[in-house]
Amino acid sequence: RAEGIVKSVHDLSHRLHPAKLRLIGLVPALRDLQRELSQVGIPITFTYDQVPTSLPQEVTLCLFRVVQEGLHNALKYSHAHTIAVRLNSSVSELTLTIADDGVGFDVGSALGKGLGLISMTERLEAIGAILEIRSRPGSGTTLEVRVPLSIVKGTHTVAV
Numbered sequence: 518r519a520e521g522i523v524k525s526v527h528d529l530s531h532r533l534h535p536a537k538l539r540l541i542g543l544v545p546a547l548r549d550l551q552r553e554l555s556q557v558g559i560p561i562t563f564t565y566d567q568v569p570t571s572l573p574q575e576v577t578l579c580l581f582r583v584v585q586e587g588l589h590n591a592l593k594y595s596h597a598h599t600i601a602v603r604l605n606s607s608v609s610e611l612t613l614t615i616a617d618d619g620v621g622f623d624v625g626s627a628l629g630k631g632l633g634l635i636s637m638t639e640r641l642e643a644i645g646a647i648l649e650i651r652s653r654p655g656s657g658t659t660l661e662v663r664v665p666l667s668i669v670k671g672t673h674t675v676a677v
Contacts, residue, residue: 518558522592525554543577544568544604547584551602554588560599561588567606576664579640580604580613583648586633587615587660595619595658606666613662621652644668 538546544565551563572580584602591600597619604613627634634650637660641648645668652658 519593522554523589538577538581539574542570543572543580546577546581547602547604550581550584550588554592559592559597561602562599563602563604565604568604568611569606573644573668576611576644576646576668579644579646580662580664582640583613583637583660583662584615586637590633591615591617591619591658594622597657608666610666611664613664614659616657616659618657621654621656621658623654624650624652 541549547563547565551561555561588600588602591597595617597617600615600617602613602615604611606612638648641662641664644664646662646664649661649663650658651661
């Protein structure tokens with residue numbers, strides 16, 4: 518099952534090139550990712566509110582890849598029953614949250630062991646965003662990304 522999930526994420530990442538992502542936008546791309554990965558038997562919800570319709574290309578690609586990696590990790594390791602992705606904008610920042618109700622993990626001991634969390638952190642730092650990981654064994658995991666609106670130059674928003 519895990520191999521099937523990995524193959525699905527891998528195939529999707531190769532099908533969705535940066536040019537296509539730029540054309541369809543972040544919200545539709547995340548909807549497509551949510552629909553495709555929900556097919557593996559674990560429901561994934563995706564909600565959004567007040568998301569700028571025009572984001573810098575590097576922000577769009579970074580957030581998409583972080584969601585890909587976050588969902589991949591949740592599907593592969595968490596044994597979750599549900600996973601939720603939320604993208605919304607406030608007065609000062611764009612916030613992306615990926616939360617699961619899975620087994621959780623010790624964040625401190627996991628940070629240096631895999632490339633996924635390191636890759637996410639490095640991608641986000643490159644665009645001036647911050648990643649906060651909240652988890653502990655037995656209590657699920659939440660990844661929260663905060664992108665300052667000073668980086669996000671879009672003026673129009675997509676409401677729910």
